[in-house]
Amino acid sequence: MNEVLLQTRDLGVEFAVSGGAVHAVRGVDIDVRRGEVVGIVGESGSGKSATMLALLGLLAPNAKVHGSASFNGIEMIGAPHEQLRALRGGRIGMVFQDPMTSLNPVLTVGRQIAEAIEVHQPTLRPKRVMARVQELLEVVAIPNASERMRAYPHELSGGMRQRVMIAMAVANDPELIIADEPTTALDVTIQAQILTVLADLRSRTNSALVIITHDLGVVAGVADRVNVMYAGRVVERGPVEELFYRNQHPYTAGLLACLPRLDTRGRDLEPIGGAPPLLDHLPKGCAFVSRCKVAEPRCHDVDPQLRDVGTVSVACHVAPAATSAMKAMKAVDA
Amino acid sequence: MTVADESSVDDFQPQPAEPDPGRKRSWRKLVRRPQIAFGLIVCFIWLVVILTVHWWAPYDPYESVGDRLQPPNGDFWFGTDALGRDVFTRVLYGARQSLPIAVAVIASAVLIGSVLGAAAGFLGGWVDRVVMRLADVTMAFPAILLAMAVAAALGPGLKNGFIAMVIVWWPIYARLLRAQVIAVKQREHIESAVSIGATQGRILRKHVLPLSFTGVLVNATMDLGQVVLLTASLSFLGLGALPPAPEWGAMITEGAKYFYQWWIAVAPGVAMVTVVLAFNFLGDGLRDALDVKAATR
Numbered sequence: 001m002n003e004v005l006l007q008t009r010d011l012g013v014e015f016a017v018s019g020g021a022v023h024a025v026r027g028v029d030i031d032v033r034r035g036e037v038v039g040i041v042g043e044s045g046s047g048k049s050a051t052m053l054a055l056l057g058l059l060a061p062n063a064k065v066h067g068s069a070s071f072n073g074i075e076m077i078g079a080p081h082e083q084l085r086a087l088r089g090g091r092i093g094m095v096f097q098d099p100m101t102s103l104n105p106v107l108t109v110g111r112q113i114a115e116a117i118e119v120h121q122p123t124l125r126p127k128r129v130m131a132r133v134q135e136l137l138e139v140v141a142i143p144n145a146s147e148r149m150r151a152y153p154h155e156l157s158g159g160m161r162q163r164v165m166i167a168m169a170v171a172n173d174p175e176l177i178i179a180d181e182p183t184t185a186l187d188v189t190i191q192a193q194i195l196t197v198l199a200d201l202r203s204r205t206n207s208a209l210v211i212i213t214h215d216l217g218v219v220a221g222v223a224d225r226v227n228v229m230y231a232g233r234v235v236e237r238g239p240v241e242e243l244f245y246r247n248q249h250p251y252t253a254g255l256l257a258c259l260p261r262l263d264t265r266g267r268d269l270e271p272i273g274g275a276p277p278l279l280d281h282l283p284k285g286c287a288f289v290s291r292c293k294v295a296e297p298r299c300h301d302v303d304p305q306l307r308d309v310g311t312v313s314v315a316c317h318v319a320p321a322a323t324s325a326m327k328a329m330k331a332v333d334a
Numbered sequence: 335m336t337v338a339d340e341s342s343v344d345d346f347q348p349q350p351a352e353p354d355p356g357r358k359r360s361w362r363k364l365v366r367r368p369q370i371a372f373g374l375i376v377c378f379i380w381l382v383v384i385l386t387v388h389w390w391a392p393y394d395p396y397e398s399v400g401d402r403l404q405p406p407n408g409d410f411w412f413g414t415d416a417l418g419r420d421v422f423t424r425v426l427y428g429a430r431q432s433l434p435i436a437v438a439v440i441a442s443a444v445l446i447g448s449v450l451g452a453a454a455g456f457l458g459g460w461v462d463r464v465v466m467r468l469a470d471v472t473m474a475f476p477a478i479l480l481a482m483a484v485a486a487a488l489g490p491g492l493k494n495g496f497i498a499m500v501i502v503w504w505p506i507y508a509r510l511l512r513a514q515v516i517a518v519k520q521r522e523h524i525e526s527a528v529s530i531g532a533t534q535g536r537i538l539r540k541h542v543l544p545l546s547f548t549g550v551l552v553n554a555t556m557d558l559g560q561v562v563l564l565t566a567s568l569s570f571l572g573l574g575a576l577p578p579a580p581e582w583g584a585m586i587t588e589g590a591k592y593f594y595q596w597w598i599a600v601a602p603g604v605a606m607v608t609v610v611l612a613f614n615f616l617g618d619g620l621r622d623a624l625d626v627k628a629a630t631r
Contacts, residue, residue, distance in 0.1 A: 056529065058525065058528060058529060085531050085533065086531060087531070088528065088529050088530065088531040089529060089530030089531035089532075090531055093530075094526070094529035094530075096522060096525070096526055096529070098522060101521065101522040101523060102522045102523050102525070102526040103523050103526070104523045104527070104541055104545075105523075105545075106544055106545060107540075115527075115530065115532065115540070116530040116531075119530060119531050119532050119533070119536070120531060165526070168526070168530055169529075169530075171530070
């Protein structure tokens with residue numbers, strides 16, 4: 001297997017708010033290997049974005065980050081400002097969710113991509129920079145690149161703008177691309193195109209790709225391995241196939257059960273009842289316990305740690321019996 | 335600013351992108367607004383006066399050239415003052431006093447205020463607190479009162495008046511720019527600039543300031559008129575230009591002594607009205623033209 005490019009250990013993020021702290025990320029261990037596509041899945045507020053933003057020092061000033069995250073063996077948490085800045089956009093590229101607002105409206109897109117290059121290669125001659133911009137636009141499959149360079153963001157459609165964002169992120173051939181909900185703001189048809197562009201880029205440059213999303217469909221299409229996050233923790237992780245077909249955590253199973261499927265027409269979708277716990281008032285035991293159908297007494301008292309069960313790692317006391325118990329309950333209901 | 339193709343399914347449809355002709359068109363659109371056109375024309379006339387008046391003015395502004403206190407007539411269009419000087423000539427020369435000082439005051443105030451305001455908004459923390467408290471303290475005084483106090487402390491004269499007015503005016507721009515910078519700083523494209531590794535200085539220069547400056551530009555244009563008025567007010571009170579300088583406010587002071595010789599005070603007053611009106615129109619027009627939200631509403 002390839003060497004580990006990014007490794008987080010016991011990474012935690014707290015936001016200081018009036019009257020206490022919100023524990024957005026609580027001890028996350030994630031490994032990303034060179035050339036691999038890792039999906040991080042979870043609902044809003046599960047800490048999936050905060051985990052990745054914490055690495056790059058992009059969180060709001062009221063955030064406190066602890067634990068460790070090393071990139072190529074370099075510790076990033078608490079690293080000097082200048083060192084992080086050199087990593088951002090240089091060896092780590094970032095693609096944001098909303099291409100409508102993430103581009104500067106008063107600069108041409110070519111100018112903005114050029115800036116990403118100039119920041120990291122200040123000695124490059126302007127002509128070479130512009131040639132590279134055009135090349136990048138062609139790489140992300142924008143037709144007529146030499147003309148599009150001179151367009152302003154409002155002259156481009158959402159999909160085009162997201163391509164521009166991707167071009168900015170990969171301008172300096174990063175080793176790691178972090179895509180934070182890259183397709184959420186786009187039409188379904190465009191989503192597929194953007195994912196294809198990202199996957200193409202990854203295989204071309206052998207960089208690693210982390211896709212943060214709430215959309216299991218996105219993950220199923222492109223990821224090699226998946227981390228499922230809930231209430232600031234990774235509750236289950238494993239190879240994508242295993243996670244979809246042999247998952248062990250009731251939350252993962254619940255997420256998959258509430259997806260509409262073509263082969264279960266006419267049947268009601270099964271939402272997960274309840275709501276996630278408040279991150280400033282977490283229960284003592286498992287964070288999922290109040291919504292779990294198969295919870296046992298010990299689930300209320302002891303927070304489960306990740307452990308290997310079958311082909312996946314799961315943080316659940318009841319596993320491996322949990323998902324089979326849920327299936328049995330479903331059979332009884334039917 | 336929204337564009338019709340946002341939801342376009344066909345992502346590959348080429349769209350025309352011609353930024354340069356567009357820019358030219360918007361300039362023409364700007365000039366075609368009657369407010370802006372009026373403002374520009376009046377400003378242009380006064381500019382020509384300032385630059386060329388010494389070639390064609392009918393008389394010398396400092397010399398007694400006829401009988402004193404003559405009402406307007408064919409030789410002296412706006413009459414003569416108590417010393418027999420031509421009022422029309424003095425009004426024209428007055429522009430040389432008031433307008434350059436207005437421009438200088440606004441330019442200095444914008445410069446100082448912008449630097450401090452941008453630093454306060456962008457850096458936040460103690461810089462923000464110090465600058466804003468200073469601004470609050472300054473703005474707590476009525477403008478004319480503070481200007482008078484400063485001018486009185488430094489002694490009369492246009493130079494000290496200038497210093498006084500800059501002290502009065504910088505907080506307006508500091509607050510304006512600070513508010514804009516804070517608003518723009520939170521936009522997502524700033525975060526994406528951070529994520530490509532741009533330095534703080536670069537982000538402020540290239541991404542924050544260009545989007546924050548509209549309000550300052552509009553306000554500065556309107557304030558030009560206000561400074562002309564304040565300069566005249568200081569001179570009127572004897573704290574600005576000193577006699578015999580042909581300054582509008584000082585001329586009005588002289589005119590006030592001769593109540594029945596109305597032309598002595600009215601002529602510089604009318605000149606001031608045209609200038610202030612022109613700057614206000616220009617500022618109003620600019621605000622309407624630059625306020626994207628209002629334009630698309």
